Amino acid sequence: MPQDSSPLDVEDLRDRVHKELESFLSKQAPVLDAVGDEMQPFLDALDTLLRSGKRLRPAFAYWGWRCAGGDDCAEIVRAVAALELLQACALIHDDVMDDSDTRRGGPSTHRRFAAIHRSAGWTGSSDSFGAGAAILLGDISLAWADEMLYDSELGHEALNRAKPTYDRMRTELMAGQYLDLVEQARGGGSVERALRVARYKSAKYTIEGPLHMGGELAGAGTDLLQRFSEYGLPLGEAFQLRDDVLGVFGVPAVTGKPAGDDLREGKRTVLIAATEERCSPAQRHFLSQHLGDRRLSVGGIDEIRGVITETGALAHVEALIETLAARAQAALAGLPEPGQSVLRNLALAAVNRSV
């Protein structure tokens, strides 16, 4: 049984991360105000997006720091909070690319700006205005991420140790996203390629990277970093696989996304690739006709869910999640407390979540 962790548990850290983000945004407000009062909706949109979120990447980075012997302090919370700005960029731009309507239960950023355009009665296309504003908001969020990290006052040497990892994380995130675009365009069909997308887009960026960053900020040695990889990579893949399952079987009231969203988008995930590997010719024909149909009915969604279940693909992916999660947990043995327990709990939460 994981023991109880210190008062600095996951929820408390979430609040502190949020406060640091608020404080960073309020420092930027005068810079934007000086440009013009047109900028207010721009800052508001980012503020709204940053209010929600699981703060997973900051949590992994913070506990990477603690496991490497770093003491709790405001500076490390500020540094890890910067990862939420990087993630905000990824989400805002991802929603533009997928033309998604919703994010975290509210309208996606480009839809939000399209609505501002529409209600102001401005000229031109509301959708183009929305997409343009969202591209710029993602850009500013990406720029602010490193501004916040390097202004965290953790000290020049600590920041320098973590910089190569931070840089690689960003490069691999964008590369993974591009790989995903290519995979969608190819029409999927390969479990191996879908897993590679998951590794670059998610495992390295969501778990291994933040853990390494936190560890390196505290001066972690190669043994500990190796342990973080043994935990982070399988857990990150399991995390992405859980995402895939939720994208098909998730409950809208809980996920904040419409039912079967990924099916309407035709997302080429590991779950879908595993289904295609196990399909009868008739099922394959059915999938090719309905996957990616934006107006897929509730009945159609249920039928595809049926194929995913009957072929055994769902059971296969669930088993894979379990294997990967167990491998991740095994890598934690011997890590110092309370870090070990928190990382065990984070792993459980990452694979058992319903949102």
Place this chain on the structure above:
Amino acid sequence: MPQDSSPLDVEDLRDRVHKELESFLSKQAPVLDAVGDEMQPFLDALDTLLRSGKRLRPAFAYWGWRCAGGDDCAEIVRAVAALELLQACALIHDDVMDDSDTRRGGPSTHRRFAAIHRSAGWTGSSDSFGAGAAILLGDISLAWADEMLYDSELGHEALNRAKPTYDRMRTELMAGQYLDLVEQARGGGSVERALRVARYKSAKYTIEGPLHMGGELAGAGTDLLQRFSEYGLPLGEAFQLRDDVLGVFGVPAVTGKPAGDDLREGKRTVLIAATEERCSPAQRHFLSQHLGDRRLSVGGIDEIRGVITETGALAHVEALIETLAARAQAALAGLPEPGQSVLRNLALAAVNRSV
């Protein structure tokens, strides 16, 4: 008469900036290769874009450094070359937002990726794939800009002095671009607002910011930085006004863009706002009907050009360019050589260019 500058003149610096960019990209190549061989077109697209360009921002930053007493060295060239990566992000994303077909005489980045999609015979919309890939390439370019700057080995203290300026430049660039979107959506009509867009999107980002960055890297005092502003802000506005004039009257074979491109896009520039202020009701009606017409004929372009000339708006903007350029030149008196001469030449080139 500006005297001849050192061998490190503008053209030589351009080559050195290019070599530093090539060397940076070749350092990134293995990181992308490890993700998959799908990444090659991604790197190629950035490489192609970075091969051309006037290298204006690196030049201003380099000469800001030299005027503040910095010695020529590889590190400063590497640091200022990073500004080309920031600019690449701005151009790539701007072209997506404007849905532009061309950039620097070749296809825009999103068109390039749309063509890759089409020729591979992939599924889904080629245009969506192109836009998505271009958003990601802009993101990676923005991330690489600070990676390159902070890896320039100019030393921690120098970089720390210039960091607030670099951060403000990026924020003001994105804010200025958003202001521009809003101004286009409002349908323009205000010279004051169009000038404000030019100030934030262009003057501060293209000239004042780079000069300050270079100066601060070398430890410039407030007097010199003030002088850089007195030179950079009016010159930056003049630079943007020249852009506006070229967008309407530029020669396609020289600019690499179709004739009257800005008219077809309906861009709300200072030139257009000045025209609208001087229009007869009939001319205003004519403009409102034809500005922003994507299929505007060559005859239509000539008619709008006629209105811009006859109202005196063109002469007004040309006079404004001259006044601003003279104000910029006056601020250079007493600066050390060869910096002073190079900055004089750069100012002449910025306002008298035909591309």
